[in-house]
Amino acid sequence: SVIVRAFVVRGKNIRPLDPSGLCDPYMKVDLLGTGKRFGNRRDHVKETLAPWFYKMFQFTTELPGSSQLQFKLYDWDKNGGDDVIGVNTVDLEDRWFSPMWKNQFGETPPLELRTLLNTEATGSQGSLELWVEMYEADENVPRPMKIAPPPVIDVELRVVVWRARKMVIKDLGGNNDLFFKIGLVGLDHKQTRFGQVQETDTHYFASEGKGSFNYRIIYRFSIPVTKAKLRVSAYDRDLIGSNDNIGEAVVPLSGMCNDLMRLITAAPDGELSGNAEVKMDAQNQKHAPPMPQEKSWFNMGEFGDILDAAAEGHWIPLYHPSKDDSKQGECEISLTLLPVRRADQRPVGKARDQPNRDPELPAAIRARLNPFDPIGSLIIIMGPNMARNIILALCILACLFVCGSLAVFIINDVLSAYINIAIQQATGQMGGGLPAGGGLGK
Numbered sequence: 001s002v003i004v005r006a007f008v009v010r011g012k013n014i015r016p017l018d019p020s021g022l023c024d025p026y027m028k029v030d031l032l033g034t035g036k037r038f039g040n041r042r043d044h045v046k047e048t049l050a051p052w053f054y055k056m057f058q059f060t061t062e063l064p065g066s067s068q069l070q071f072k073l074y075d076w077d078k079n080g081g082d083d084v085i086g087v088n089t090v091d092l093e094d095r096w097f098s099p100m101w102k103n104q105f106g107e108t109p110p111l112e113l114r115t116l117l118n119t120e121a122t123g124s125q126g127s128l129e130l131w132v133e134m135y136e137a138d139e140n141v142p143r144p145m146k147i148a149p150p151p152v153i154d155v156e157l158r159v160v161v162w163r164a165r166k167m168v169i170k171d172l173g174g175n176n177d178l179f180f181k182i183g184l185v186g187l188d189h190k191q192t193r194f195g196q197v198q199e200t201d202t203h204y205f206a207s208e209g210k211g212s213f214n215y216r217i218i219y220r221f222s223i224p225v226t227k228a229k230l231r232v233s234a235y236d237r238d239l240i241g242s243n244d245n246i247g248e249a250v251v252p253l254s255g256m257c258n259d260l261m262r263l264i265t266a267a268p269d270g271e272l273s274g275n276a277e278v279k280m281d282a283q284n285q286k287h288a289p290p291m292p293q294e295k296s297w298f299n300m301g302e303f304g305d306i307l308d309a310a311a312e313g314h315w316i317p318l319y320h321p322s323k324d325d326s327k328q329g330e331c332e333i334s335l336t337l338l339p340v341r342r343a344d345q346r347p348v349g350k351a352r353d354q355p356n357r358d359p360e361l362p363a364a365i366r367a368r369l370n371p372f373d374p375i376g377s378l379i380i381i382m383g384p385n386m387a388r389n390i391i392l393a394l395c396i397l398a399c400l401f402v403c404g405s406l407a408v409f410i411i412n413d414v415l416s417a418y419i420n421i422a423i424q425q426a427t428g429q430m431g432g433g434l435p436a437g438g439g440l441g442k
Contacts, residue, residue, distance in 0.1 A: 001061070001136075001137035002062070002092075002096060002136065003058065003059075003060050003134070003136075003137050003141055004031075004058070004092060004133070005056060005057070005058045005132070005133040005134075006029055006056070006057045006090075006132050007056050007130060007131050007145070007147055008027060008029075008053045008054075008056075008129075008130045009052075009053065009054060009129040009147065010051060010052045010053055010054070010128075010129050011027075011049075011051045011053070011116075011126055011129070012113070012127045013191075014048075014049045014085060014126035015086070015124075015126055016049060017075045017083050018047075018075070022047045023049065023085065024045065024046050024047060024075060025048070025075060026039065026040070026043050026045065026051075026074055026076055027043075027053060027072070027128075028074065029057045031061060031069055032066060032068040032069075032070055032089075034066045041074065041076055044074075044076035047190070047192065048191060049126075050190055052149045052190075054148055056144055056145075058144065060137060061092070063092060063093050064097075065093070067091055067092040067094070069089065069090045070088075070089045071087070071089070071090070071116075071130070072084065072086075073086050073116055073126070084118060085116060085125050086116025086121075086125030087116060087117060087118065088114040088115060088116050088117065088128060090114070092132070092134065110131060111129065111131050112130055112131060113128070114127060114128045114129075114130060116128060150261070152189065153223050153271060154220060154339070155221060155222065155257070155337055155338065156218060156343040157184065157220075157230075157253070157335065157336070158217075158337075158338075158348060158358075159216070159334075160214070160215070160216050160313060160333060160334045160361065161180050161182065161213045161214075161215045161217070161331065161332075162313050162332040162334065163210070163213065163331075164180075164203075164206075164209075164213070164329060164330065165209060165315075165330050165332075166209050166327070167209040167210070167234065167246060167329035168209070168246055170244045171236065175205045175206060175207050176206045176209075176211070176236045176246070177202055177203070177238070178202065178235070178236060178237075178246075179201065179202040179203065179235055180199065180213070181199050181231075181233045182200070182230065182231070183195065183196070183197040183230070183231040184219045184230055184231075185228070185229060186221070186253070187226035188222055188225055189223075196219055200213050201213070201215060201364075202237050203364065203366055212365040212366055213364055214361040214363070214364050215351055215361070215364075216348065216349070217350065218350055220340060223260065224257065224258070224261055225253075225254060228252075228253040228254055228257060229252050229254075230335070231248060231249075231251075232248060232249045232251065234246040234328070234329060245320065246318065246328050247318030247323075247328030247329050248318055248319065249316045249318050249319065249331070250289075251280075251289055251316065252287070252289070253337075255286075256278045256280065256287050256337045259278045260278045260339075263277075263278070264276050271339035271342060272339075272341060272342055273342075277336065277337070278337045279334070279335065280313075280314060280335040281312065281313045281314060281335070281336075282311045282312055282313060291316070292327070312334060312359065313334030314333065315331070315332050317330055318330060334359075336358070
């Protein structure tokens with residue numbers, strides 16, 4: 001007699017059968033020809049393409065004998081008539097009598113990824129992650145390993161958009177009405193897509209490619225995740241027509257999520273531990289995307305960066321899909337990921353609302369229109385480029401006016417001098433033809 005234990009961990013990339021693009025999978029295990037069957041449709045996992053099973057099935061059989069262990073995955077339907085997703089079969093006898101298998105995997109069976117197939121469909125229908133243990137029934141059989149799914153933890157992601165610099169100018173005047181869209185996208189542990197998009201406020205009349213925001217955005221989701229990322233997109237707001245996309249960047253979040261899971265698991269207080277927090281900012285660069293180095297040996301932009309205020313977050317480069325590798329600007333952001341239970345103990349406000357802490361966000365530094373300074377306000381509205389061009393044009397016109405005025409005076413003086421000389425010469429000639437004494441002789 002042989003004791004067989006089948007540990008089924010989870011399914012991966014299951015073929016969807018429901019109109020929603022998901023399925024409700026459950027599993028049945030059958031030792032063909034023996035009537036030994038395990039699994040129940042009541043154990044179906046709702047709406048997922050990556051179900052967590054974490055099941056162990058144990059039975060005793062005779063080898064040689066019936067040895068085809070079949071794993072069959074179904075899609076649960078509310079009204080019955082469940083559909084078969086795929087099947088995979090393990091030959092127990094082939095393994096039990098294989099010297100190579102016993103030598104290499106007898107004590108520690110490998111974790112396998114078994115492909116699910118269906119005779120009514122082509123190609124893979126997904127896969128099952130499992131392993132199979134076999135022992136002589138009369139041996140000292142070890143206790144079965146307890147397997148359980150990892151805990152699902154609700155977390156809060158706090159994103160702070162601090163500043164922007166080196167932004168490509170979209171408006172003719174040399175300004176941008178700059179704002180950012182921050183999108184959280186990913187796949188949760190069930191391979192279900194999730195996503196949220198939020199916007200910062202708008203920095204109107206942002207000049208010199210710089211912007212100031214100090215704006216907090218808050219997201220909530222669950223970990224573990226299959227994958228997650230943050231999309232940072234810069235836009236120039238237009239009152240007429242669509243907003244202009246300046247550039248974007250993608251910040252991976254999977255590493256931060258995995259680190260937080262490890263911290264929570266290792267901490268005695270779990271989610272309430274003071275160490276249950278992962279950051280990405282100026283002091284914590286582990287999960288920060290790299291900043292490409294400038295190619296030139298000396299760059300005035302780098303010199304200007306030194307003169308900027310000290311960074312609170314991490315500067316990330318922004319690129320546009322149609323601009324190849326040409327950088328379109330940089331954005332300074334910081335991230336904090338922590339459990340919701342801990343976040344509720346010390347909440348923070350969105351944007352710059354109260355409670356404004358961790359970190360405290362000062363008011364953004366921006367140009368303001370002043371009704372008592374119409375010229376300054378007009379310059380702000382026109383933008384530095386247009387204002388510079390207009391001032392240059394006015395200077396040129398003023399120079400032309402001065403030069404024209406001087407030319408008129410000079411020409412007038414020259415003509416007056418010529419006229420006076422001509423008159424004097426004519427008068428002198430007339431005076432030379434008269435007799436001496438100025439009268440007629442006797």
